[in-house]
Amino acid sequence: MGRRRRRGGGARVGALPEAIAALSQTLPAGPSPEIFRRAKFDRPEAAPALWQLLFRVLSPPAAAGTRASPALGAQVRLVKSALCSQGYPRRVLARLPEDGSQGSRELLLALAWLLARGPLLEHLLAQTRVWLGDEIPLWQYEALASPGPPAPCQEADGPVDIRHLQWLMGTLRFRWRDLITSQQELCALLGKIHSYTRGCHSDRGLGHLSVAETELLRDPEGGRQLLQRLESENTRLEAALQWRRRELVFWQWMDTVLGSCPLQTSPATFLPRDPASGPGELELVARELRGLHGELQGAVEPRRAAWEAKAGGWGPEWSAAQRATQEAVGRDLAALQRAWEQGGAPAQPHRPCRLVKRDARAVEGPGLRAAELTGALRIRESRLETALGQLQTRCRQELARLAGAEPGLIWILPPGR
Amino acid sequence: MSVVTVQLGQCGNQIGFEVFDALYTDSHCPQGLCSKRENEAYQASCKERFFSEEENGVPIARAILVDMEPKVTSQTLSKAAQSGRWKYGQHSCFCQKQGSGNNWAYGYSVHGPRHEESIMNLIQKEVEKCDSLSGFFIIMSMAGGTGSGLGAFVTQNLQDQYSNSLKMNHIIWPYRTGEVIVQNYNSILTLSHLYRSSDALLVHENDALHKICAKLMNIKQISFSDINQVLAHQLGSVFQPTYSVEGSCHYRRNPLGDLMENLVPHPEFKMLGIRNIPQMSENSLAYSTFTWAGLLKYLRQMLISNSKMEEGIDWHVQPPLSRLPTLGKASLNRELQFNTSIANLVILRGKDVHSADLGGFKDPALYTSWLKPINAFNVWKTQRAFRKYEKSAALVSNSQFLLKPLDTIVGKAWNMFASKAYIHQYTKFGLEEEDFLDSFTLLEQVVASYCNL
Numbered sequence: 001m002g003r004r005r006r007r008g009g010g011a012r013v014g015a016l017p018e019a020i021a022a023l024s025q026t027l028p029a030g031p032s033p034e035i036f037r038r039a040k041f042d043r044p045e046a047a048p049a050l051w052q053l054l055f056r057v058l059s060p061p062a063a064a065g066t067r068a069s070p071a072l073g074a075q076v077r078l079v080k081s082a083l084c085s086q087g088y089p090r091r092v093l094a095r096l097p098e099d100g101s102q103g104s105r106e107l108l109l110a111l112a113w114l115l116a117r118g119p120l121l122e123h124l125l126a127q128t129r130v131w132l133g134d135e136i137p138l139w140q141y142e143a144l145a146s147p148g149p150p151a152p153c154q155e156a157d158g159p160v161d162i163r164h165l166q167w168l169m170g171t172l173r174f175r176w177r178d179l180i181t182s183q184q185e186l187c188a189l190l191g192k193i194h195s196y197t198r199g200c201h202s203d204r205g206l207g208h209l210s211v212a213e214t215e216l217l218r219d220p221e222g223g224r225q226l227l228q229r230l231e232s233e234n235t236r237l238e239a240a241l242q243w244r245r246r247e248l249v250f251w252q253w254m255d256t257v258l259g260s261c262p263l264q265t266s267p268a269t270f271l272p273r274d275p276a277s278g279p280g281e282l283e284l285v286a287r288e289l290r291g292l293h294g295e296l297q298g299a300v301e302p303r304r305a306a307w308e309a310k311a312g313g314w315g316p317e318w319s320a321a322q323r324a325t326q327e328a329v330g331r332d333l334a335a336l337q338r339a340w341e342q343g344g345a346p347a348q349p350h351r352p353c354r355l356v357k358r359d360a361r362a363v364e365g366p367g368l369r370a371a372e373l374t375g376a377l378r379i380r381e382s383r384l385e386t387a388l389g390q391l392q393t394r395c396r397q398e399l400a401r402l403a404g405a406e407p408g409l410i411w412i413l414p415p416g417r
Numbered sequence: 418m419s420v421v422t423v424q425l426g427q428c429g430n431q432i433g434f435e436v437f438d439a440l441y442t443d444s445h446c447p448q449g450l451c452s453k454r455e456n457e458a459y460q461a462s463c464k465e466r467f468f469s470e471e472e473n474g475v476p477i478a479r480a481i482l483v484d485m486e487p488k489v490t491s492q493t494l495s496k497a498a499q500s501g502r503w504k505y506g507q508h509s510c511f512c513q514k515q516g517s518g519n520n521w522a523y524g525y526s527v528h529g530p531r532h533e534e535s536i537m538n539l540i541q542k543e544v545e546k547c548d549s550l551s552g553f554f555i556i557m558s559m560a561g562g563t564g565s566g567l568g569a570f571v572t573q574n575l576q577d578q579y580s581n582s583l584k585m586n587h588i589i590w591p592y593r594t595g596e597v598i599v600q601n602y603n604s605i606l607t608l609s610h611l612y613r614s615s616d617a618l619l620v621h622e623n624d625a626l627h628k629i630c631a632k633l634m635n636i637k638q639i640s641f642s643d644i645n646q647v648l649a650h651q652l653g654s655v656f657q658p659t660y661s662v663e664g665s666c667h668y669r670r671n672p673l674g675d676l677m678e679n680l681v682p683h684p685e686f687k688m689l690g691i692r693n694i695p696q697m698s699e700n701s702l703a704y705s706t707f708t709w710a711g712l713l714k715y716l717r718q719m720l721i722s723n724s725k726m727e728e729g730i731d732w733h734v735q736p737p738l739s740r741l742p743t744l745g746k747a748s749l750n751r752e753l754q755f756n757t758s759i760a761n762l763v764i765l766r767g768k769d770v771h772s773a774d775l776g777g778f779k780d781p782a783l784y785t786s787w788l789k790p791i792n793a794f795n796v797w798k799t800q801r802a803f804r805k806y807e808k809s810a811a812l813v814s815n816s817q818f819l820l821k822p823l824d825t826i827v828g829k830a831w832n833m834f835a836s837k838a839y840i841h842q843y844t845k846f847g848l849e850e851e852d853f854l855d856s857f858t859l860l861e862q863v864v865a866s867y868c869n870l
Contacts, residue, residue, distance in 0.1 A: 161787035163683060170682025178674045180581045181418065185549030 016253055019246035025239035026121050028128065029056045039104035040257045046104035051076055054107060057114065057124065058082040072100040083110055086117075089292075105257065112254045121240055130229050133354030134190060134210040194357040206356055336387060418551035418671045420466050420656075421543050422480040423571060426564030427489045428589050429556040430482050431641060434493045435649035436556070437478045440467050441503045443653055443804050450768055450802040459801050462658035462668040468503060469546050476503045479547070481539045482510040483571070485517050485528060485563045509543065511536055517562030521603040522846035524566020525610075537574060544579070552583030552673045555615075559607045560591035560600035569610035576614040583673050586615045587652070590622040590822060599839050601830035602853075608823075609856035612863065617681045619689045620819055621648050625725035632728055633696045650804075651691045654811040655764055659797035669797070679795045680760045680815045685866045690818045692719050693811040694727050699804065707808045709765070709773035716763070716812050717777045723756040723818050736782035757870045758784050758816035760793040767808035770798045785870040820867045827860050 017033050024030030031049040038046040055075040059082075070078075076098045083093060093110055096103035114120050190211070197209035209217070216223045353368060403409065424433035444463040451459075468476035478497070482505065484490045490512045498504045511532065517524045544550055553575055557568035568586070575584055588607070591600050611618055626644045630636045636643050655676075658668035669675060681687050694716050695707060715727050722734040734755055761783075765773055779790040803809045834840065834853055844850070 164787045166685075167683045167788060167792070170684065171678055174583075174674060174678040174682060177581050177583065178671060178678075181549060181551065181671075181674075185418070188548060 015246060015249045019243065019250045022239045022242035022246060023250065026125070026236055026243055027053060027057065028124060029053055035104075036108065039108040040253075040260065042103075042105035044101055044104065047102055047107065048072060048100050050104055050107035050111070051079060051100045054079045054083075054110060054114075057111075057120070073098045076100050086114075088113060105261065108257060109254075109261070112251075112257075121243070125236065125240060128233070130226070130233050131354075132210060132212050133356075134212075135354065190355065191357070194355075198357075206354075208357060210354070332387070336383060418466070418549045418674075419469075419479055419547035420551050420554050420673055421540065421547065422467075422478070423540065423553060423555045424480055424482045424493075425555065425557040425568045425571065426484055426561055427486070428558035428561065429564050429568075430484055430489050430493045432587075432589070432645050432648060433480060433482070433556050434496060435642070435645040436652050437467065437480065437497070437503060438500070439646070439649035439653040439804075440657065441476070443657055445502075446802075446804055450807065451800050455801060458668060459658050459799070466551070466656070466658075466672070469506075475501070477506050478503060479543060480505060480509060481536075481543055482512070483536055483539075483563075483567065484512045485515050485524075485567070487512045487514060506543070509539060511539055517566065519560075519562040519597050519599060519603070520842055520846070521562060521566040521569075521599075521606045522843040522848040524562045524564075524568075525570050525606075526566075526847040528563070528567050529570030533570075533574060536571060537578065540575070550579075550582055551671050552585065552616075553579070554585050554587060554673070556587045557607075558589040558591070559604045560589075560595055560597050561603065564589075565603045565607040569607050569614075572611055573614045583617075583677055584615045585617045585619055585673060585677070586611050587619045587621070590620050590624075590819075592623045592627075593822075593825070595623075599833075599842070601826050601833060602839065602843065604826050605830045605856045605860055606848075606852070609859045612687060612859060615687070617677050617689055618687050619691070619813075621651075621691070622725070622822065629696055629726055632726060634698045647696075651693045651811065654693055654766065654803050654809055655691060655813055657766075657799075657803060658801075659764060659766075659799045668799075675797075676762060676813065679762050680813060683759070685863065686759050686815055688819045688823075688863075688867075689813055689815055690725075691811060691813050692716060692725060693809065694719070695806065695809065696727050699806070702805055702807075709769070709808060709810075712808060712810050713763075713773060713775065713777060716810055717783075720758065720761070720812060720814060720816065721756055721783065722754070723816075736780060756817050758793070758814050759788060759870065760784075760795075760815045762795045762797065762813045764797045764811045764813070765808075766799050766810070767802040767806065768800070770800050770808075773798075817867050817870060820864065823860065823867075824864050827857065827864065831857060 020033040020036050035046045035049050080094055093106045194208045200209050201207055424430045444460045467479055469479050482490045490510050494505055557564035559565050626647050629647050630639045630643050661667050661669040694712050718730050722731040724730045778794050781790055784793045
C-alpha cells in the first residue's frame with residue numbers, strides 16, 4: 001500500500017541524494033553521491049572509484065586493511081573473479097577492460113546486486129568493529145566451509161616435479177608451526193596482563209583489564225585515537241540507520257538505472273529485501289533460472305563427451321566410479337557433521353566473545369566457560385583423528401594391494417613423517 | 418622468540434661455551450657501526466633469544482649441559498662464571514660419572530632411558546623461562562658415544578614432547594682419520610636417527626675447521642679451543658639478529674623458523690653447511706679493506722667449488738650451461754665437481770649493506786631444476802657490524818657439499834658391517850642388526866636424493 005502511494009506521488013525532493021549519501025557513508029571507502037549519479041549515465045570518470053569500492057567490499061578484511069592496496073588492474077581482476085564465484089549473472093561485467101576505465105553503470109548494478117542478496121552492510125560493519133575487550137574468535141563450521149574469492153590460478157608450464165610440491169608442503173608446515181608458537185606466546189602474554197591488572201576494572205563483573213584498556217591507560221595518545229575510531233564507527237552506524245529508513249527510494253532509482261541499460265539476452269531483475277514484493281517477480285526469476293540451467297546443460301554435455309573421448313577408454317565405468325567416490329565422501333562428511341552435533345557442544349554464540357579470566361571458584365555468571373568449549377573442541381578433534389586414521393588405513397591397504405600386485409617392485413618409504 | 422640450547426657430551430659443551438661467548442661478545446661490542454638506538458635493539462634481540470633475565474646483572478645462557486663425565490661440564494661452568502660477563506644457570510647441568518665408551522648403543526639404549534626423566538625435566542624448566550619458544554639447538558658430535566647416542570635419544574624425546582617446536586641439531590663431523598675406530602658406526606646411526614626426528618642438521622667438519630685455523634688464522638699449535646672459536650664465529654654470524662623486512666629497524670623474531678622455512682622444508686634434504694667470509698682473525702683486520710662485490714664473489718665461488726676456505730679456491734669450476742636436460746646436467750655436474758645447491762641463505766652484516774649486489778647468487782644454474790632462485794635464494798641483512806668486521810658475510814646452504822663425505826662414511830661403515838666387526842659391542846646393549854640395516858637404507862636414500870639434483 002505504502003509502496004503504491006509513493007510510486008504515484010513522486011518522491012520528496014532530496015530524498016534520493018540523502019539515501020545515497022547514507023549508503024556511501026556506511027560503506028568503507030564509499031564514493032560521493034555524485035559518483036553514483038554519474039554512474040547511472042555510465043560516465044567513465046566514475047568507474048575507478050566504483051572498482052575500488054567493490055574491491056574493498058569483496059576482499060577479505062585482513063587484505064584490505066593492512067597492506068597497501070594493489071594496483072587498479074589487480075583490483076579489477078579480483079572484483080571480477082569474486083563476483084563470478086558468487087554467481088553474479090550479468091556477463092557484461094566480466095568483459096569490462098582491466099584498466100578500470102569503463103563500466104561505471106555495470107559496477108553500480110553489481111553493488112546493488114550485492115546489497116540485495118544478503119546482509120552486506122551488517123557484514124562490513126561487523127568486520128571493522130572497534131573492540132575494547134580481548135576477542136576470542138569462535139570458529140563456526142559454516143565459516144570454514146565458505147571460501148573467499150579464489151586466488152588466480154596459474155597454469156603450470158610443463159610437468160611439475162613432485163619434489164617442488166614436497167618443498168611447498170614443508171614450507172606450509174613450518175609456517176603452521178610458527179603460527180602455533182605465536183598463538184601460544186599470545187596466550188601466555190594475555191594471561192600475564194589479565195593477572196597483573198586484576199581488580200583494576202570498574203566493572204566488577206569483568207574484574208581485570210583487556211589489552212586495549214591497558215593500552216588506554218598507558219598511552220593517552222592511543223586513547224585519543226581510540227576515541228576517534230569509536231566516533232567514526234558511531235557515524236557509520238548512524239548512517240546505516242539512515243540508510244535503512246530511506247533505502248526504498250534507492251531501489252526505485254536502481255530500477256531506472258537498470259532500465260537505462262541496453263537490452264541483454266537474459267536480463268536479471270533485482271529483488272530488494274522488501275518482503276512485500278509479490279510472487280510475480282519470484283516466478284520470473286525462477287523461469288530465468290530454469291532457462292539458464294537448460295543453457296548450461298546444453299553447453300556442458302558436448303564438452304564432457306569431447307573430453308571423455310580425448311581421455312580415452314574411461315567411459316561409463318570411470319564416471320560411475322567417480323560418482324561412487326563422491327557419494328562416499330558426501331556420506332563421510334555428513335556422518336562427521338552429525339557426530340559433531342551430537343558431541344553435546346554448548347550452544348555457540350553468533351558473535352565473538354570477550355575473554356575474561358575468572359577465579360576458579362566463581363561458577364555463576366553469564367557467558368561460556370572455556371572448559372566446556374575446549375571439551376567440545378577436543379571431542380571434535382578426536383572424531384577428526386579417528387576419521388583420519390580410517391582414511392590412512394584405507395590408503396595403506398590400497399598401497400599394500402598395489403605392492404603385492406607387482407612383485408618385482410620395491411617400495412621405499414620416505415624417512416620419518 | 419627464544420632458543421634453548423642443549424649441549425651434549427664433551428664436544429657439545431666445549432662448543433656451546435664458545436658459542437655463547439661469541440654471541441655475548443658481539444652483542445656488547447662497542448663498534449657497532451650503527452646508531453645507539455639500533456645497537457640497543459640488536460642487544461635486546463640477541464638477549465631475548467639466547468640469554469634469560471639476570472639476577473644481579475649477569476645474563477644467564479638459555480642452555481642445559483649434559484655429559485656422562487663430570488670433567489668437561491665443570492670446566493665449562495667455571496669458565497663461564499669466572500668471566501663475570503655471562504654464566505650458565507646454577508641448576509642447568511646434568512652429569513654422571515660413567516662415560517659412554519664411544520659406544521652409540523650405550524648412549525642411546527642405556528644412558529638415554531636411565532636419565533630421560535632428569536634431562537627432560539631440566540629442559541622443561543628452561544623452556545618455562547621462555548616467553549615464547551622458537552625451538553631447540555642441540556650441539557653434539559657424531560663420532561663419540563655420549564653426544565651421538567644420547568643426542569639421538571634426546572632429540573627423539575624432544576620430537577615427542579615438543580612436537581610443534583623446531584629442532585636444529587648441530588653436528589660435528591669427525592676427522593677423516595679420526596681416532597675412534599667405530600666412529601663410522603656411530604656416525605651412521607646418529608645421522609639416520611636424527612634424519613627421522615630432527616628438522617635440520619647443521620654440519621661442521623673438523624677437517625675444514627682445522628684447515629681454516631692453520632692457513633688463515635696462522636695458529637701453530639691448533640687446539641680444540643681454536644677450532645671451536647672459528648666455529649662459534651660462524652654460528653654467531655648466522656644467528657645474531659637481522660632485519661625482518663627490507664629496510665626496517667625491527668629485528669627478525671624467529672630466526673630458527675625463518676631459516677628452516679627457507680632451507681629445509683623438504684624432508685629428504687636436511688643437511689646444511691656454513692661458509693663465511695672474511696675468515697682472517699680479528700687482529701689482521703686493521704690492514705684490510707673489503708668490498709661487498711669482492712666478498713660475494715669469493716663466497717659464491719666457495720659455494721660452487723665446495724670450498725670451505727677463502728684461500729685455495731678452484732676458480733675453474735663454473736656453472737654449466739642450463740640448456741641441458743636434467744639427467745644430463747646432473748652427471749655433467751658430477752664430472753665438473755660443481756656443487757649444486759637446493760637453497761641458499763646469505764647473511765650480510767656491516768657497512769653499506771644495502772648496496773651489496775647479490776645477482777650472482779640468483780643465477781638459476783646454481784640451483785637444482787625443480788626450485789627457482791626466487792624460492793631457493795634468500796638474503797638477510799643488518800647494518801650493524803659483527804664483532805670487529807666492518808663487512809662480513811655468511812652463507813648457509815643446503816647443497817651437495819656433504820655428499821662425498823657422507824658416501825665415504827657409509828661405505829666404510831658398510832665394509833665394517835659386512836665383516837661384522839665390533840657389532841657385538843652394539844648388540845649387547847639392545848641394538849639389532851636390523852637397526853644397522855635401516856640406517857644404511859635411509860642414508861643410501863639420502864645420498865641418492867642429493868646425487869640426483
